[in-house]
Amino acid sequence: MPPNRPGASSLGGLGGQPTRPSGAPTSASGNSKGGSSRQVSGRPPTLMMVFLFLNFLVPVATLALFGLTGDKSQHIVGVVFGMFSSVILLGLFRQSLNKRRGDGRFADWRISSTTLSTLVSIAAWALGVANLFVVCLEYSRKFT
Numbered sequence: 149m150p151p152n153r154p155g156a157s158s159l160g161g162l163g164g165q166p167t168r169p170s171g172a173p174t175s176a177s178g179n180s181k182g183g184s185s186r187q188v189s190g191r192p193p194t195l196m197m198v199f200l201f202l203n204f205l206v207p208v209a210t211l212a213l214f215g216l217t218g219d220k221s222q223h224i225v226g227v228v229f230g231m232f233s234s235v236i237l238l239g240l241f242r243q244s245l246n247k248r249r250g251d252g253r254f255a256d257w258r259i260s261s262t263t264l265s266t267l268v269s270i271a272a273w274a275l276g277v278a279n280l281f282v283v284c285l286e287y288s289r290k291f292t
Contacts, residue, residue, distance in 0.1 A: 196241040207275035220286045223279045230276020238269040
């Protein structure tokens with residue numbers, strides 16, 4: 149059996165957390181280093197939120213520029229960005245947010261970043277549906 153090292157548990161530091169040696173001083177918060185064991189210095193993934201807002205602007209721009217009539221190809225771009233990439237970006241945002249929360253490097257904004265990203269993605273998805281309606285309307289005009 150290997151000799152016991154100070155700061156290592158008998159299970160090899162299960163979970164990557166070394167145990168406190170029996171003689172180490174403990175602060176009022178319960179850890180041996182004094183202060184908090186997890187530093188809250190991170191923010192929500194701002195770059196991902198910027199991508200979500202830019203993704204939201206594409207279906208808005210296609211509806212604003214081309215209205216409910218026009219070329220189908222522009223509205224197809226609005227459908228792809230609104231219905232598909234917004235959901236993908238929401239998933240990536242939530243994944244990076246969960247990683248930050250798991251690492252303990254997370255401090256949220258005043259408005260919850262989870263709520264904000266979900267609302268932006270739902271709005272982009274709804275605008276993608278509106279663009280899909282226009283595409284279907286234009287395709288259906290061929291049959292009348």
